[in-house]
Every structure is written in C-alpha cells, then in structure tokens.
Amino acid sequence: MVADIVRTTTIRMRHLYSEDDVKNGANRLRAGGMIRRSAAMAAVSAGAFVGAILIAPTAAQAHEQTVFLDRAGCGYYGWSNHGQAETARYSGSCSGHAWLRVNWNGNLSSWTHGLPSVRFTAPGLSGIAYSQHKSCETCSVSTILH
Known part of the structure; x- marks a missing residue:
C-alpha cells in the first residue's frame, strides 16, 4: 500500500x-x-x-460450530459451543419443529423440540460435550463434538 x-x-x-x-x-x-x-x-x-x-476468540468461541440441515425446501441450522446449543429453522415455510439433544456434564438429555427453534443454555455456560441436531422427529442426526 x-x-x-x-x-x-x-x-x-x-x-x-x-x-x-x-x-x-x-x-x-x-x-x-x-x-x-x-x-x-x-x-x-x-x-x-x-x-x-x-x-482473538474466547475459549468458548474457539469450539463453536454450526451444521446445516436441509429438509423438503426448509433450511435448519444446528449451532453449539461449550455453554449453549440451538437448532432453528432459518428458511422456508414448512411446519416441522427443530430438534435438539445435548450431552452436558456426562448426562444426555432427552430430545426437545420447538417451532421455529429450540435452545439449551448450560449453567455456568460450560460443560457441553456434544450436541445433536435434527430437522424433524425421524430425520437424521447431525452431531457437534466439543
């Protein structure tokens, strides 16, 4: 320059x-x-x-990851770091729920779902070992490891 x-x-x-x-x-x-x-x-x-x-990223941001899930003309994303996880629809008008399950401090949660999104926040914003995301109850699962 x-x-x-x-x-x-x-x-x-x-x-x-x-x-x-x-x-x-x-x-x-x-x-x-x-x-x-x-x-x-x-x-x-x-x-x-x-x-x-x-x-420079913080420790939590350094392990932040996003996956994209597409189903029947709708776009969903799954996102998580060590303290939070979310699955949400970002495009399309389908009626399906977003699905999420989290392994936090060694405990695997049950599947939770919501329209258009579902979110989990860990106490102390830490402890998530992995999160699992899907765009419908019977759809394939995408896993994010931390």
Missing part, C-alpha cells in the same frame, strides 16, 4: 515537474525513506497486533 502511494505520487510528480525535479525529489525520498519505511512497518505491525487482540 505504501509502495502504491509512493508510485502514484511519483507519477503525479512527473506531470507537474521536470525530469530533474523528479530525480532530485526521488533522491530526497530515498534519503528519508528508511525512516518512513520503519515508521510504516511499525504502524502495520501495531495494527496487526491490535487486530489479533480484537479478533
């Missing part, structure tokens, strides 16, 4: 100044270029570091 700016500036300078003026200006740019390059690299490095901090 910095190189593009310098290149664009040099091209513009050629239109405004003589060739000698451009060469002298380029020599001045080279003389101060090391400082500018160091400052530019420091800015880019700082930006990357701050971006990594802002984007």
Whole structure:
C-alpha cells in the first residue's frame, strides 16, 4: 500500500515537474525513506497486533460450530459451543419443529423440540460435550463434538 502511494505520487510528480525535479525529489525520498519505511512497518505491525487482540476468540468461541440441515425446501441450522446449543429453522415455510439433544456434564438429555427453534443454555455456560441436531422427529442426526 505504501509502495502504491509512493508510485502514484511519483507519477503525479512527473506531470507537474521536470525530469530533474523528479530525480532530485526521488533522491530526497530515498534519503528519508528508511525512516518512513520503519515508521510504516511499525504502524502495520501495531495494527496487526491490535487486530489479533480484537479478533482473538474466547475459549468458548474457539469450539463453536454450526451444521446445516436441509429438509423438503426448509433450511435448519444446528449451532453449539461449550455453554449453549440451538437448532432453528432459518428458511422456508414448512411446519416441522427443530430438534435438539445435548450431552452436558456426562448426562444426555432427552430430545426437545420447538417451532421455529429450540435452545439449551448450560449453567455456568460450560460443560457441553456434544450436541445433536435434527430437522424433524425421524430425520437424521447431525452431531457437534466439543
């Protein structure tokens, strides 16, 4: 990006100044270029570091996963992390319920269902070992392991 700016500036300078003026200006740019390059690299490095901090996932988000389930023109998704799980219809107008079952702290829940979605939140937002999702009572099961 910095190189593009310098290149664009040099091209513009050629239109405004003589060739000698451009060469002298380029020599001045080279003389101060090391400082500018160091400052530019420091800015880019700082930006990357701050971006990594802002984007770094939490422990629960690191194990977050989504599966997509399609049935008869309707779209469902199953989502879970260590503390929450959900199955929901996101498209279509079919009348089927969303189905969910969760293994939390070693206990497997019974199947629960709801229209258009069903959700489980673990006490303390932790302990989910896996979640199972389906788009109807007799449909195939998609499992998310944590």
